[in-house]
Amino acid sequence: MSDRKKKIIIVSQYFPPETGAAASRMGDLSKHLSLGNYEVTVLTEIPNYPEGRITEGYSFRFLQKEKVGKAQIFRSFVLPTKRRNFTERAIFYGSFFLGTLINSFRLPAADIVMGTSPSPLTALSAWFISRIKGAKFVLDIRDLWPASIISLTQMKSGLVVFLLKKLEKFLYNRADLISLAIPGFRGHISGVVDKPKKYIDLLNGAPDDFFEVEESNVSIDGLPNLDDKFVVFFSGNHGIAQAMDTLIKAADMLRESNKIHFLFVGNGICKPAMIEMSKEFGLTNTTFLGSQPRNDMPHIISMASLCVVPLQRLPIFEHAMPSKMFEYMARGKPIILSVQGEAKTLLEKSGGGICIEPECHEELVDTILLLSNNENKMSQMGIAGREFVRNNYKKSVIIENFSKALKEVLK
Structure with a gap:
């Protein structure tokens, strides 16, 4: 050549x-x-x-x-x-x-x-x-x-x-x-x-800058003060494949907690229904933001205490490898993954989070509560996931x- x-x-x-x-x-x-x-x-x-x-x-x-x-x-x-x-x-x-x-x-x-x-x-x-x-x-x-x-x-x-x-x-x-x-x-x-x-x-x-960018405050319209909250974070497409109702049901089960708050960032075909479902349940522990500039995402992810990666329980998703999983780990955030197959194998190998059954809001709630009361375990997962992605992805x-x-x- x-x-x-x-x-x-x-x-x-x-x-x-x-x-x-x-x-x-x-x-x-x-x-x-x-x-x-x-x-x-x-x-x-x-x-x-x-x-x-x-x-x-x-x-x-x-x-x-x-x-x-x-x-x-x-x-x-x-x-x-x-x-x-x-x-x-x-x-x-x-x-x-x-x-x-x-x-x-x-x-x-x-x-x-x-x-x-x-x-x-x-x-x-x-x-x-x-x-x-x-x-x-x-x-x-x-x-x-x-x-x-x-x-x-x-x-x-x-x-x-x-x-x-x-x-x-x-x-x-x-x-x-x-x-x-x-x-x-x-x-x-x-x-x-x-x-x-x-x-x-x-x-x-994970993009290289997700490892390099230092944490800093980002001004976002509609974002409440979450400084004293345990933030459960989801970003990206709010679509059918993501089984988003599972997250709203989990938020409903945790409505009595003054500490736990769900932060959704992004858009998608299911987002209007999610917002309506949240209103019907009378939830005050959910915040919905639109899509944000890509350069701001490392800072926004840093607001999370833990991140969730859900998909429907379908055979086709056994080969799925959601890109957000790598970005979350690059920012040192522990993950709750409700996906079977290759993604589960990778997360278990990394030590960066916990895998649960897809579309099971009860198990999601149990795992959120487990991690919210174990800061040391969350820190270990965040460090392990970050190093795994840095070395391999x-x-x-x-x-x-x-x-x-x-x-x-x-x-």
């Missing part, structure tokens, strides 16, 4: 300043690659997620360009929606797909085009761009579609599922390299493809290994 910088186009529907695991994943990836031996171009949507409206500072245009660090960002047309039902999701994903196809002809040359899925339409757009650019196609898999959709919606057949399965196989078979957020995805993909594929683990780790190291795999693809 020559000494010139290689050119990579990353196609991702989500990208900072949007919040969430996908935006953070692609933002960190573009940053680290652009600081290395790559000229990075990102094709993404005009920021609107998760609120479903264009972010302040941007406008409803077909294409906007900006520079983020050393990366060139092309922000493409999208029709923002709240994604509350199939129609709204189809409009959201479909409009971005069409916008990227049209805007693809305005992108620079590339040696590699990388598409991240979900949505598989975004990955399909990346494959199309790789063809017109004569570039290698790298497929990044953050979640298994349509398998996860089938699990969450019970939509086991029909035209949509049939087409998604066909698209899934099409993309896997045409990828020159498949990067995986979860190593356990290999088994599923190997059962779909026609011939063996090249894989690289691109794991959900720093994003800079993960992305450097990924960069080496890209070089092999180009040989």
Whole structure:
């Protein structure tokens, strides 16, 4: 491979300043690659997620360009929606797909085009761009579609599922390299493809600055004084998969405690129902904040006494590895994890928290009470988790290994 910088186009529907695991994943990836031996171009949507409206500072245009660090960002047309039902999701994903196809002809040359899925339409757009650019196609898999959709919606057949399965196989078979957020995805993909594929683990780790940023106060609208509280913390997507009602039920059982307070940071399809449920129960021990700037999250997590990572009790989530788990541990916070499978194995190995049964608010309450009365145990878990993630899941190291795999693809 020559000494010139290689050119990579990353196609991702989500990208900072949007919040969430996908935006953070692609933002960190573009940053680290652009600081290395790559000229990075990102094709993404005009920021609107998760609120479903264009972010302040941007406008409803077909294409906007900006520079983020050393990366060139092309922000493409999208029709923002709240994604509350199939129609709204189809409009959201479909409009971005069409916008990227049209805007693809305005992108620079590339040696590699990388598409991240979900949505598989975004990955399909990346494959199309790789063809017109004569570039290698790298497929990044953050979640298994349509398998996860089938699990969450019970939509086991029909035209949509049939087409998604066909698209899934099409993309896997045409990828020159498949990067995986979860190593356990290999088994599923190997059962779909026609011939063996090249894989690289691109794991959900912790950004380097989560280890480095010192604790400091952050001014947030709507945040009460929690200095004397034992703060049970959740951040990120308030979605169906997260079984958020479990947390509200736990808060209800702990309503008589003057010490324990639940702090929710983020947005999602289930958030309105959570707020309404909290009001119906008459809870005063819950606080709901919207999505916060990514740079503030290390400070906000530091407000937590312990952090919770819940998911529904579904077989598909046995391969889940929630990115928030790494971020919490990087900030030295003990975790209560209600997820089975690979995430449970990792947390038990780290010593950074306690694993409980999914969707069991009674066990969640018991574990919160146990830890709230054992400061020494919480401190030990926080230290153990932080060191485990520092030694094994720093994003800079993960992305450097990924960069080496890209070089092999180009040989």
